Amino acid sequence: MSEDVMPKDRSASRTTRRTFLKSTGVAGAIGVTGVSGCLQNLGGTGNATINVLGWATFENVWDKIEEKVDADLELSTVTSTEPMFTQWNSGQNTEFDVTMPNNNYMPKFIDADLVAPLQKDVVTNWDNIYDRYKELAETQAGKDGTIYGVPQRFGWDTYAYDSREVPDHEEDLSMMFNEEYSGSIGSFTQHTKAIGHAALALGYQDAFEGRRVTLSDEQLNNVKEKLIDQSDHVAAYYAAPSQIKEMFTGGDIHLGHSYRFVTAQLKMEGNDWIEMAVPKQGALTWFEAAVVSKESDNKEKAWEVVDAIIDPEVVGEWLAESGFASTNSQTAASLEGDKGQYIDVDPSRVESMIPYKEIENEDAWVSAWEEVRT
Template identity: 35%
Template sequence: MAGLSGCMGGGGGTTVSILTWTGYDAVNDQVEEALEDVSLEISVADGSANMFSTVNAGGGEEYDVVIPNNEYVPRFIDADLAAPVDMDVMTNFDSLYPTFQSAAEGQFADGGDVYGVPVQFGWYAYGYDSSKLPEDHEHSYDVLFSEEYAGVDLTGSITLYDGYYKSIMATGLALGYTDAFEGDTVSFTDEQLTTIEETLIDFKPNLLGFIHDEETLTQDYQNGNIIASFANRSTHVGIMNDVESVDFSQPAEEELTWFEGAVVTAGSSNKEAAFRVLNEYISPETGAALSENRNIMNTSQAAMDNIEAESLQIEPGVLDGMIPFKPAEQDEAWIEMFERVKNA
């Protein structure tokens, strides 16, 4: 199918077919060893939208598990493509951070049943070069929209995420539009969207650019081109492994969190085995290995307690008050606006 990479897997017994992101195959051997009668077949999709369209077009019988980002799980539920979570099999569910248990029982629930399992997570804020911007600066999204901050000239040294969804939400948070995030969708008013667009266009000359890929950001930090960059924490974890002076901020404003929500498809003929695999992804040992291989945090506190990599360590309190990704109420308007910003 279009947008899918080749399959990766092996072993014997029941084959569980998974449509997901890159990196999950790194723990195939570990999962198959723990679940002796299960083998895995991993396919990589080009984003959550591709996962949904693939399953919605009939792939629900081809794939036992799909792991999109959390804002897409309700689409699977509404389209009757997701099976209720078998909590008798998901014995590690209680080890999830309370934030993600609540998310599963809220965003992933319908009619009293839960239909998705949070597996890995991250959040969006800004990284910065601590050799130029002091660590003790007032951590705020204002950094991203300032020509000077804490006495440091930021002109031409800031990058925003090259994607309409994240950059528009970050700008909205910087402008204080937190009310827009309270419902099931992100619902900026027309006036707020106009102000967001004007803010991005007015500040665009001060940007180095809209960039999101780790390799480019790493090179620009190494070359001294960037002082602050708005991107995924997992992206910054990779950068921090290569550039010692880069740190990740915890701004005073709310942060935007995403998490991968695993769904067992309604059409799967291997539901019990599929849930056993998901249970293993959030187990203390395999969950930790998955996180260390992907540079992404695990939703299981027991798994996180097993991780040694300093760059992946977090304080549990960091999750308090985070805003989970939600669909944009005016998605097409956001897309059109971001194109105008980039072309301005």
């Protein structure tokens, strides 16, 4: 049956309904299109969306941060600083609002003009940051008097030892070269860490002053020779925290480089025998600096996210459980009982820490390290 012979009123009725549905659809589409510009930075809840390129470990505390800032947070995770820089530097700084590189990468972010100046009025927790890390923020996360990054988590690296096998001793980085422990010494595999610690052991503290670490050719050669001698006694070179734990608990090493948070985690897991040395030469420290993209459309909200990242109420318990230290001096006090024992860092200890920095002649360091390893 064709439409021509259909009753007129019925046909009209159908036409009207179709027209209505079509009109509604078109109006809806126009409406959505029209307001989409306004909504582009709003998530499904109507809150601003802040895109963060951050560390995978932050997944554990992300809901709390989201709740605190009242925004929709989209977390993309990475496991090292390099992709944070390379992704932002290749144009993705327009897609992300916040990232959290290690301190030694901060000068690159600043020099590449990727980050926005700190809004201290938004980051209310700034005042509680340890003075030492405020200073480091000025020198490493800042330039020409402007600060761009907020130190959030920190840790330090030095050597740890199994106190059942290594008796009490004067804690000195030269222990890493003690032939008495040949075959049970572990070393970092990263050139920055291995060469950095060896340089400190050899007394080249001066090299760590200034904006970059600068070892002269002669100093670097001496470090290389020292590390080549050491390589005969090293049982393992490692980088992953899990490897360090496995090597210590398995008894494969009795003395070796370690991250402070790994040692703290080992202690929390009941391994009372592990000790983190406090060497007289000092310890190399790292911190993560939370930064906001210069291209962010929601800078204020993004700085609120950064503020939440260093807020004891938000991240305190999580940091305490993970063994990382907080740059916020109030974090330990905010925790009940002895929960804060691994976060509570002696301020004098913090003062003596030597920060990792960009390396002046990094290719030479990498080359020297390859010679050691081959």
